[in-house]
Amino acid sequence: MAPITRSSGIAALTVTLLAVLGPAFYQFVFPYLNLHSSSSHFISFPLPPSISKFLHIQDVEQQASPPSSSSFSCLPHTYTTEIISLDPLLIYIDSFLSPTDISALLEAGEPEFAPSQVYKRGRNQGTSDRTSSSAGLPRNNPAVQCVLNRAETFLGAMLDSSRDDIGPPQLVRYTSGQRFNRHHDWYKNPQPTRKGMLGRGRTWNRIASFFAILEDQCTGGETWFPFVNTTALPMVDAEGRPLWRRHEDGGSAFRPVAGNALFWVNLFNNGTGDDRTVHAGLPVEDGLKTAMNIWPRKFYE
Structure with a gap:
């Protein structure tokens, strides 16, 4: 599934022109439509593989040679989505983070890593259930704000801008x-x-979650949803390797791929939690995995 911004009328016109003119349209006309704006809402629908190819190439070329956060610029960025499950809603986001984003986010969070904690009995505490390290990210950092704005755009009307909050991010x-x-x-x-x-x-409460991978130099370390099953064939990476699999104990397991993310909805409409969103970070067998948590917050009277 490939995202196209703005109205469905513009999206339909864009696809038609892309199909007819091919890469020439994408190179000379598409940029002036401003369809990549990170402040736009995304509408996903199928695109021919030949067109998706050019969308992907454009993104890779734009994000070459990541700079440090001191020179970070929040550039327009395109990603694609695949619905894994409708109920509960779980969406796979391909290229949610660019190499530029990843470099700057790691620079911002690196000095802050400390043993991870969980919230139990009214306070944060260490536990043997969670053995990772975590780092809070400064929300006024340009790269952090860029990614949070992208997440807010993805959420659309799920958050009320006058009362809800994207929440503090964490590595x-x-x-x-x-x-x-x-x-x-x-x-x-x-x-x-x-x-x-x-x-x-x-x-x-945390109405939804984003879990985006920054570093994937590891074996193991899948994110496992025991109660989310899908009949869809998994997407594959450039080397033809599947991005997720059916776990032997049920549900779906997603391997860490730098830049890609998972998004899911945590709460029912009445505000109660959805037990089907239970998930686990399976053990890393060897190497290192770094990710970013974003937890949008819904406020109640």
């Missing part, structure tokens, strides 16, 4: 033997707002 890192056992991202009881948070006096 998480796994080395050999490290894991995060089965867990869910939502809270059983909505959380009270804390000092400095939006919406004082209200409660909130």
Whole structure:
């Protein structure tokens, strides 16, 4: 599935012109339509493989030679999506992060890594269920803000900009033997707002999750959803390797691929948590895996 921005009328016209004119249209006309804007909403529908090829090549060429965050610029960026499951909603996002984003995010978070914690019995604490390291990311960092804006655009009307919040992002890192056992991202009881948070006096919960891979130099380390099954054939990478598989104990397991992300909805419409979104970070067998968590927050009166 390939994303096209703006209205469906423009999208249809664009696909028609792409089909007729091919790469010449993409090179000379497409940029002036501003369809790549990160502030636009994405509409996904099938594109011919020949057209998808040119979309992918454009992205790769634009993102060559990543600079450091000190010279970071938030450039227009295109990604593609594949719906894994409708109920619960789980979406695979190909190229959600560019090489430029990854380089700058790693630079921003590298000094902050510390043993990961989980929220239990009213406080954050260490646990043997989660053996990774985590690093908070500064929201005023240009690269962080760029990616958060992209996530907000992806969410569309799911968040009310006047009352909801994209939430503080976090890097998480796994080395050999490290894991995060089965867990869910939502809270059983909505959380009270804390000092400095939006919406004082209200409660909130994590309505959805993004999990984006930054570094994939590892074996193992899949993200496993035991209760999400799909009959769709898995997407494959440039080397023909599948991006996910049916896990032997049920559900679907997604291998870490730098730049790619998973998005899922944590809550039902009534605000209660969806147990089917339970997932696990399977142990890294060897090497290193680094990812980014984004947890959009829905506020309640």
